[in-house]
């Protein structure tokens with residue numbers, strides 16, 4: 001703070017008027033601003049006005065560095081095993097009274113608390129950070145910008161939306177969690193288009209120039225007053241857990257007909273492949289079933305293939321729709337979808353040679 005003062009005459013009657021006083025402002029005064037405060041003193045001697053006296057004080061507003069990072073939304077990002085470009089979203093807000101750059105890092109952890117009362121159990125891969133270039137709050141591949149820092153984020157609540165985008169490995173089961181932490185670290189604004197150098201806090205006494213004070217709080221993994229702030233979000237796996245059961249049932253034979261039929265040559269039997277998805281699972285879709293017909297059997301083309309049928313008390317119903325195909329001695333069919341706890345079937349018939 002720079003002080004310049006003039007001693008005032010004390011004779012006579014003093015009338016004080018503060019000139020240039022500012023009302024309280026909601027917005028923070030920009031760092032580096034000089035504030036000059038001038039006082040004037042009018043007085044009389046023997047009833048005659050004397051020469052006005054004045055004094056002024058000039059100070060330089062110092063730089064308060066403050067930043068927050070917050071997860072957008074309040075829930076985990078639900079993902080499928082093998083999903084690519086899975087997105088978690090954050091906002092970075094510059095609460096400083098200066099335009100600053102913010103270095104961005106996305107880190108993972110091994111175990112420990114995630115962001116939503118859960119526990120980290122795997123790592124995502126191919127982690128990248130994007131800025132929401134078109135400011136629509138949604139990650140747009142090819143439009144939003146791959147970044148390592150936010151350039152020239154405006155003073156006094158300048159904000160940017162940042163996406164952490166990652167791939168999800170296969171072979172993960174429902175409920176697995178990968179936590180990610182986004183950290184934004186304030187840096188000098190430098191020039192536009194270039195990341196500024198690290199900020200240095202002014203140690204010791206106030207100086208006449210623009211000092212720097214770190215005023216940020218402690219976030220998820222950073223400390224208070226370190227020019228950084230961090231927040232967690234996480235990915236949670238919702239996987240399908242399919243099991244298949246294959247059964248054969250005798251329908252008829254050429255001697256007994258349908259009563260007490262046996263697996264003798266010429267007998268017709270029915271195969272049922274029942275696919276079940278476990279409770280709590282994601283719905284599985286486009287479930288391709290392929291069943292090569294073994295030697296000794298002839299496919300019953302007259303009966304055909306029934307798909308998306310049901311099972312009652314462990315017994316396959318013949319309620320599926322005609323579909324699927326038989327080619328190269330192989331039965332194939334695609335079940336549209338199997339939701340959690342649901343069972344659907346593919347059913348066909350063959351005769352014993």
Ligand SMILES: [Ca+2]
Pocket residue numbers: 108109110111120121122123124177178179
């Ligand atoms: Ca992890």
Ligand SMILES: [Ca+2]
Pocket residue numbers: 132133134135136137138139140143144
């Ligand atoms: Ca966008």
Ligand SMILES: [Ca+2]
Pocket residue numbers: 101151152188189190191192193194195196
């Ligand atoms: Ca910059």
Ligand SMILES: [Ca+2]
Pocket residue numbers: 216217218219222223224225226227228229230
């Ligand atoms: Ca901090």
